[in-house]
Structures are given as structure tokens and as C-alpha cells.
Amino acid sequence: MNTTDTELLNLLIKDGRMSYADIARQLGISRAHARTRVNALVEEGVIEQFTAVVNPEKLGKAISTFVDLRVAPAALQQVADELSACPEVVSLYIMSDLQSLHIHTLTDTYTSFDAFVRERIFNRPEILSVDCKSLMSRVKHRRGGARL
Incomplete structure (x- = not known):
């Protein structure tokens, strides 16, 4: 990758529909x-x-x-796979301690979030602890991907 490739990627991150003519011009x-x-x-x-x-x-x-979960290590992949299939889960990461999952959920109401955690998280003995925080406001985000 060179400087032109980096600039090209930044253009496409901002607008993935940008035409080759517009990319070339810029x-x-x-x-x-x-x-x-x-x-x-x-x-x-x-x-x-x-x-x-x-x-x-x-x-x-x-x-x-x-949502941050601490999971019994033997069940980590199974829990990750099952939760990642839920429509409420928009991203899920296995963390470096190999016993934690970091999950981002989107729901329409707090009631539907509560139903999600009661059905999918609280009733699982392999989930050892739960820490959860709701977003108050976005200050910086990666919408459109990472900036290079």
C-alpha cells in the first residue's frame, strides 16, 4: 500500500459508491x-x-x-456463537482473557433489551458475571469504517 491507496481507501470509507471518475479527480x-x-x-x-x-x-x-460477560472458558465459543445469532446483537468480540465477551446490542426499547437479557443471558449457568451499560451519547464513532 502506498499513499495513493490510503487516500483512495479514505474516500471509499466516506462514500463506498464514489465513481472511479470522482476518485480519479480527487x-x-x-x-x-x-x-x-x-x-x-x-x-x-x-x-x-x-x-x-x-x-x-x-x-x-x-x-x-x-454488555460485558464473563463466561466459563469451556463454554466461551458456544455462548459467543449463540449470542451472535441474536438479532439484538450487532457486534460481539471474544476478549484476550479468553473468558470475556464484549457485546453491543441495539433494541427499540429498554423493555425489549430486558427481555433479551432475561431470555439469552440470565438463565445460563456458564455465564459467570454480567456488566452492562447503555450509551448516553456518541462523541466519536467508526461509522463507515476505520479512518486510515
């Missing part, structure tokens, strides 16, 4: 070169996919909650 390269570089970055796996960023509040999902 970077001072030819349209063919822009297309070649984008295709190369896709082939190399640097660009995994082009996608839409959806505003969850516009879909009625205004309750953003972060």
Missing part, C-alpha cells in the same frame, strides 16, 4: 488507474466488501447497550 490520477487500484485492493483482501451504513435510530433501534 486523487489526481486517471480513471483507469483508480479502477485498477480499487480492484487490486479488493483482490488483496484490503477491501472486504462495499456496504451501506444504516442509522439504527431511523429503524427504531434507539437503545444502544454494551
